[in-house]
Amino acid sequence: MSEKTIFKRIIDKEIPADIVYEDDLCLAFKDIAPKAPTHVLIIPKKEIATVDDLADEDAALIGHLWMVIRDVARQLGLEEGYRVIVNCKEAGGQEVPHLHYHLLGGRKMTWPPG
Numbered sequence: 001m002s003e004k005t006i007f008k009r010i011i012d013k014e015i016p017a018d019i020v021y022e023d024d025l026c027l028a029f030k031d032i033a034p035k036a037p038t039h040v041l042i043i044p045k046k047e048i049a050t051v052d053d054l055a056d057e058d059a060a061l062i063g064h065l066w067m068v069i070r071d072v073a074r075q076l077g078l079e080e081g082y083r084v085i086v087n088c089k090e091a092g093g094q095e096v097p098h099l100h101y102h103l104l105g106g107r108k109m110t111w112p113p114g
Contacts, residue, residue: 007043007098021072025064028072028103036083037106038076042069048099051088069103078105085113 010017011027020040021028031039044061048054054062073082082105087093 005047005096005098007041007096007100008047011043011045020075021068023068025061026068028068031102035102036104036109038078038082038104040072040076040103042072042101042103044099049097050094050099051086053099065101069101073103073105076103076105078103081105081109083109083113 004012004014006015009015010029017027017029019027019029021042024045026042026044028040028042031041042065044065046058046061048058069084082103085102085104086100087095087102
């Protein structure tokens with residue numbers, strides 16, 4: 001049995017998080033090391049390690065996550081604009097092996113991102 005990721009431990013309420021949204025399929029919470037004035041992580045409750053691990057049957061879940069991202073951005077007052085980032089695997093910048101989206105806002109975003 002593999003060790004739980006920090007995100008799974010947050011989903012299971014084993015460790016606290018500043019949750020801004022939760023439903024049966026996903027969870028959104030503030031990043032503990034924010035890279036912008038608003039930095040929220042949106043994660044599925046289903047354990048999916050990376051984008052590469054998505055199955056065809058996850059399509060509805062991914063659509064739901066995008067609607068949650070939109071709604072959380074509105075809830076947090078990001079009407080001026082925001083950035084959504086998803087990293088895939090270590091070389092792509094993914095630090096936690098659990099699919100997650102970064103919602104960044106509250107400042108002008110620059111390009112390239114990194």
